[in-house]
Amino acid sequence: MVDFESIRNKSIISAKKDIRESISEDNYIINAINNIDELTKTANTLTKRLRDWYALCLPELSKRIADNETFVKLVISKDRKELFQELKIKESMGKDLDKRELKPVKELALQIKSIYSLRDELKKYLETIMSSYCKNLFSVTGALLGAKLIEEAGSLKRLAMMPSSTVQLLGAEKALFRHLKTGARPPKHGTILQHTLVSSAKKNVRGRAARSVADKISMAVKTDYFKGKFIGDRLNKELEEKLR
Amino acid sequence: MVDFESIRNKSIISAKKDIRESISEDNYIINAINNIDELTKTANTLTKRLRDWYALCLPELSKRIADNETFVKLVISKDRKELFQELKIKESMGKDLDKRELKPVKELALQIKSIYSLRDELKKYLETIMSSYCKNLFSVTGALLGAKLIEEAGSLKRLAMMPSSTVQLLGAEKALFRHLKTGARPPKHGTILQHTLVSSAKKNVRGRAARSVADKISMAVKTDYFKGKFIGDRLNKELEEKLR
Numbered sequence: 001m002v003d004f005e006s007i008r009n010k011s012i013i014s015a016k017k018d019i020r021e022s023i024s025e026d027n028y029i030i031n032a033i034n035n036i037d038e039l040t041k042t043a044n045t046l047t048k049r050l051r052d053w054y055a056l057c058l059p060e061l062s063k064r065i066a067d068n069e070t071f072v073k074l075v076i077s078k079d080r081k082e083l084f085q086e087l088k089i090k091e092s093m094g095k096d097l098d099k100r101e102l103k104p105v106k107e108l109a110l111q112i113k114s115i116y117s118l119r120d121e122l123k124k125y126l127e128t129i130m131s132s133y134c135k136n137l138f139s140v141t142g143a144l145l146g147a148k149l150i151e152e153a154g155s156l157k158r159l160a161m162m163p164s165s166t167v168q169l170l171g172a173e174k175a176l177f178r179h180l181k182t183g184a185r186p187p188k189h190g191t192i193l194q195h196t197l198v199s200s201a202k203k204n205v206r207g208r209a210a211r212s213v214a215d216k217i218s219m220a221v222k223t224d225y226f227k228g229k230f231i232g233d234r235l236n237k238e239l240e241e242k243l244r
Numbered sequence: 245m246v247d248f249e250s251i252r253n254k255s256i257i258s259a260k261k262d263i264r265e266s267i268s269e270d271n272y273i274i275n276a277i278n279n280i281d282e283l284t285k286t287a288n289t290l291t292k293r294l295r296d297w298y299a300l301c302l303p304e305l306s307k308r309i310a311d312n313e314t315f316v317k318l319v320i321s322k323d324r325k326e327l328f329q330e331l332k333i334k335e336s337m338g339k340d341l342d343k344r345e346l347k348p349v350k351e352l353a354l355q356i357k358s359i360y361s362l363r364d365e366l367k368k369y370l371e372t373i374m375s376s377y378c379k380n381l382f383s384v385t386g387a388l389l390g391a392k393l394i395e396e397a398g399s400l401k402r403l404a405m406m407p408s409s410t411v412q413l414l415g416a417e418k419a420l421f422r423h424l425k426t427g428a429r430p431p432k433h434g435t436i437l438q439h440t441l442v443s444s445a446k447k448n449v450r451g452r453a454a455r456s457v458a459d460k461i462s463m464a465v466k467t468d469y470f471k472g473k474f475i476g477d478r479l480n481k482e483l484e485e486k487l488r
Contacts, residue, residue, distance in 0.1 A: 016337045023300050023339040031297040035352060038293055042286050049282050053275040056267050093260045095267040104369045108279060111362050118355050125348045 025133040026155040032126045033147035039119040046112050047072060053105050058083060058094040069116060075109040136220035139232025140213075140239075145194045149217070152191060160225035167221075168192055168214035192217070197243050212242050269377040270399040276370045277391035283363040290356050291316060297349050302327060302338040313360060319353040380464035383476025384457075384483070389438045393461070396435060404469035411465075412436055412458035436461070441487050456486050 047068040054075055055062055064087055065071045074083065080096060083089075097105075126147055130138040134156055137146045152170045153159035159167070169176055171190030179186040189210035193199055201209035216235045223231055291312040298319055299306055308331055309315045318327065324340060327333075341349075370391055374382040378400055381390045396414045397403035403411070413420055415434030423430040433454035437443055445453035460479045467475055 013335060016335055019337045020339050027300050028345055031293075031300070032348065035293050035297065035348075038289060042290065045282060046286065049275075049279050053279065056271050056275070091257060091260055093263045095264050100369075100372070101272055104276065104279075104366055107362055107365065111359065114358065115355065118351055121351065122348055125344075128344070 025129055026150060026157075028129055029126065029133070029147050030151045032122050032129070033144070033151050036119055036122050036126070036144070036147075039115055039122070043112055043115045043119065044068060046108065046115070050075065050105070050108050050112060053108065056094060057097045057102070057105070058089075058092055060087060060089050060092055060094070072109050072112045072116070076106065076113060134221065134224040135230055136224045136228070136232045136235070137217065139230075140216050140220045140235050141195060145191065148191050148194070149221075156221065156225055160221045162218070164211075164214045164218035167218050168210050197239060201243065209243055212239060269373055270394060270401075272373055273370065273377070273391050274395045276366050276373070277388070277395050280363055280366050280370070280388070283359055283366070287356055287359045287363065288312060290352065290359070294319065294349070294352050294356060297352065300338060301341045301346070301349070302333075302336055304331060304333050304336055304338070316353050316356045316360070320350065320357060378465065378468040379474055380467045380472070380476045380479070381461065383474075384460050384464045384479050385439060389435065392435050392438070393465075400465065400469055404465045406462070408455075408458045408462035411462050412454050441483060445487065453487055456483060 050072065051062040058080055061074065061083060062071070065074060078086065080094075084092070123143060127138070127143045130143055130146055134146065134150075137149075137156075140146075141149065149167065149170055150156055150159055153162060162170075169187055169190045170192070172187040173190075175184075175187035178184050188207035189198055192210055192213055195213050198206060198209045198213055216239050220232060220235055223229070295306040295315065302324055305318065305327060306315065309318060322330065324338075328336070367387060371382070371387045374387055374390055378390065378394075381393075381400075384390075385393065393411065393414055394400055394403055397406060406414075413431055413434045414436070416431035417434075419428075419431035422428050432451035433442055436454050436457055439457050442450060442453045442457055460483050464476060464479055467473070
């Protein structure tokens with residue numbers, strides 16, 4: 001007699017094993033980049049709140065300091081008097097809050113600072129993984145853009161299987177389907193716009209730049225997936241020559 | 245000759261002084277409650293990410309532990325083996341991650357924990373302010389609901405000037421205007437639903453409960469604004485008797 005129960009149990013165990021063994025660097029990279037994005041968003045929202053709150057004490061600071069990280073650092077490191085001197089303000093619309101009211105504001109600032117530093121650590125972690133797992137991609141795109149591309153493709157394997165024209169448009173799916181459906185102008189680049197050579201290109205050659213960068217990314221990622229040698233430096237050099 | 249320049253300067257200085265002097269407990273309360281809300285939201289989103297990430301290692305945990313704070317604490321305090329024993333799991337679909345991969349996950353968990361504790365501190369801060377600034381409101385509503393009402397009204401003064409029917413519907417503006425415009429059924433309660441006596445009331449008497457609670461809140465807040473005595477205990481007692 002066939003023991004269905006035992007067959008069922010065995011296949012469940014084997015499926016669980018398959019799932020367990022499918023966990024790889026792809027998953028680490030995707031989780032890390034998702035969290036980096038989330039932490040950046042979080043830090044920005046909380047800094048907005050901090051600006052609001054600190055405005056009770058010194059509204060002039062928020063106007064002068066546009067950069068979020070600098071703003072948080074200043075709130076933590078300097079008190080109101082020092083900031084008066086540094087910004088050369090004579091008259092402020094803010095109230096000189098006493099310690100009890102300032103304490104939660106400073107604590108919020110410290111929290112935001114620690115979110116920033118966690119984000120930086122995750123970046124480093126991402127760099128460590130990528131420099132061993134996909135060193136060519138890493139050298140062409142850097143950690144953040146490379147991880148983002150892997151996240152959008154789903155895995156290094158799927159990214160390696162894509163033609164470079166797909167890589168060029170990853171992240172621009174909405175615009176692409178709008179083009180296919182309504183005949184609007186096709187997108188020239190997706191996430192790849194984050195690459196400095198694309199974003200710094202003049203608008204009329206940006207499409208061309210995106211195409212060249214996508215070419216090299218595609219070559220890099222294929223080399224990584226099929227365990228090729230390190231060709232990152234060569235790719236970067238060719239790219240710079242082409243786009244000069 | 246009239247010196248317009250000096251008049252202008254003087255009036256700017258006087259306006260700045262007015263702004264400075266208008267900063268009061270209302271502003272502290274509004275900032276604190278806004279930040280508490282924001283931090284709660286932030287902690288929830290990040291915990292979702294943490295659940296995703298930790299699922300690589302032990303997907304069974306996220307299913308078993310529904311509460312976010314408990315989940316975060318478990319990830320920090322126990323390692324995989326201990327969790328296996330505690331949850332009585334024999335076979336997991338997760339991979340036994342090595343230290344390098346676990347470190348960022350644990351750090352994320354620590355970050356979330358510190359966001360939770362900042363939120364708790366802000367709650368305490370809120371309680372300190374409210375127990376001196378508006379002790380009657382505080383005793384009827386507690387810190388969070390009271391602060392939320394002040395935030396929605398704009399200040400304690402404006403809340404004190406509102407009739408209790410307005411207090412009852414604060415936070416339900418959308419439903420109220422839908423009622424006025426389209427004749428849909430009017431809302432029975434707004435933010436006040438957070439009050440335990442309203443939320444625990446049966447559905448058919450919830451409108452009545454909201455009305456009674458709003459009555460008492462209105463009395464409490466008027467007493468606070470016009471520097472009356474402490475009547476919070478009496479109000480609470482009357483409320484409980486009425487809604488029993």
